[in-house]
Amino acid sequence: GAVVSQHPSRVICKSGTSVKIECRSLDFQATTMFWYRQFPKQSLMLMATSNEGSKATYEQGVEKDKFLINHASLTLSTLTVTSAHPEDSSFYICSARQGPYEQYFGPGTRLTVT
Amino acid sequence: AQTVTQSQPEMSVQEAETVTLSCTYDTSENNYYLFWYKQPPSRQMILVIRQEAYKQQNATENRFSVNFQKAAKSFSLKISDSQLGDTAMYFCAFMKPLAGANNLFFGTGTRLTVIP
Numbered sequence: 001g002a003v004v005s006q007h008p009s010r011v012i013c014k015s016g017t018s019v020k021i022e023c024r025s026l027d028f029q030a031t032t033m034f035w036y037r038q039f040p041k042q043s044l045m046l047m048a049t050s051n052e053g054s055k056a057t058y059e060q061g062v063e064k065d066k067f068l069i070n071h072a073s074l075t076l077s078t079l080t081v082t083s084a085h086p087e088d089s090s091f092y093i094c095s096a097r098q099g100p101y102e103q104y105f106g107p108g109t110r111l112t113v114t
Numbered sequence: 115a116q117t118v119t120q121s122q123p124e125m126s127v128q129e130a131e132t133v134t135l136s137c138t139y140d141t142s143e144n145n146y147y148l149f150w151y152k153q154p155p156s157r158q159m160i161l162v163i164r165q166e167a168y169k170q171q172n173a174t175e176n177r178f179s180v181n182f183q184k185a186a187k188s189f190s191l192k193i194s195d196s197q198l199g200d201t202a203m204y205f206c207a208f209m210k211p212l213a214g215a216n217n218l219f220f221g222t223g224t225r226l227t228v229i230p
Contacts, residue, residue: 034216038157043205043220057215091157095218100211101147103218105159 002028004096006106013084014114021079021109023094029074030096034103035067038091050077084113116141116208120221127196128229134181135191135224137206143167147209148182148189153223154202162204165189193226201228 003026013019023033032051036044048064050056050071058064066088068080077096081088094106117140127133139148150162165173165182172180177197181190193200206221 032215034218041203041225043222044159046216049216093157093159095159101209101217103209105151108157 002026002096002098002102002104004094004104004106006094006109008109009107010110010112012112012114015085016083018080018082019084019111021081021092021094021111023077023079023096023106025075025096025098025104028096028098030077030098031074032097033071033077034095034097035069035077035079036093036095038093038108044093047079081111084111086113089113116143116210116219118206118208118219118221120206120224122224123222124225124227126227126229127193129196129198131196132192132194133196133226135193135204135206135226137189137191137221139187139189139206139208139219141187141208141210143210145211147211148180149207149209149218150178150180150189150191151205151207151220152200152202153205154199159205163191196228198228198230200226202226 005024007022035047047062048056048058050069052071056069071077089112093108097103119138146167148165152160152162163175177194179192203223205223209218
């Protein structure tokens with residue numbers, strides 16, 4: 001099956017700094033990628049949808065200036081959390097779509113802001 | 115927006131027994147897909163089973179099978195011969211074919227514990 005990787009798997013950063021998370025589709029081209037946030041014992045909450053070569057579409061309530069998404073190629077999307085604060089600590093998951101209905105998930109990144 | 119409801123926040127089952135997780139959804143679409151995803155403690159989302167709405171036959175994958183009732187908008191997951199490795203969060207999801215935009219909607223999840 002298709003594989004999606006995320007890097008890093010865990011990151012700890014200080015409050016006020018920025019951190020970048022990479023999402024790569026390893027063996028297929030993904031025209032659309034998605035970023036989710038998951039709080040403990042809760043479902044996945046969609047943050048944004050990104051299409052290669054165009055601006056990301058953010059869900060209501062998600063600050064686009066805080067969560068910068070770049071989908072530079074058909075295999076790479078990045079999420080940058082700018083000026084991170086402790087409340088941004090969470091588990092972030094990306095997914096990549098292949099075809100009209102196949103969507104594959106990365107292993108997630110645990111962000112801790114101290 | 116589509117809504118997906120999982121009414122069982124937590125369930126438990128004895129090892130080797132059978133358990134059924136329920137899911138209902140609301141849509142006006144006729145062409146769509148339904149999924150069950152498993153999220154073990156590692157947090158990796160794993161596709162368990164997929165059902166196309168146009169197919170009347172229920173999907174099966176080894177010990178996992180679904181009961182798809184299109185008119186009732188119900189999509190339950192049956193796990194037979196439960197194993198300790200089945201312990202995980204299970205998410206029901208609805209997808210409609212739509213290029214370039216979000217089309218995957220998750221339920222709130224059911225935490226399944228398999229008891230040895």
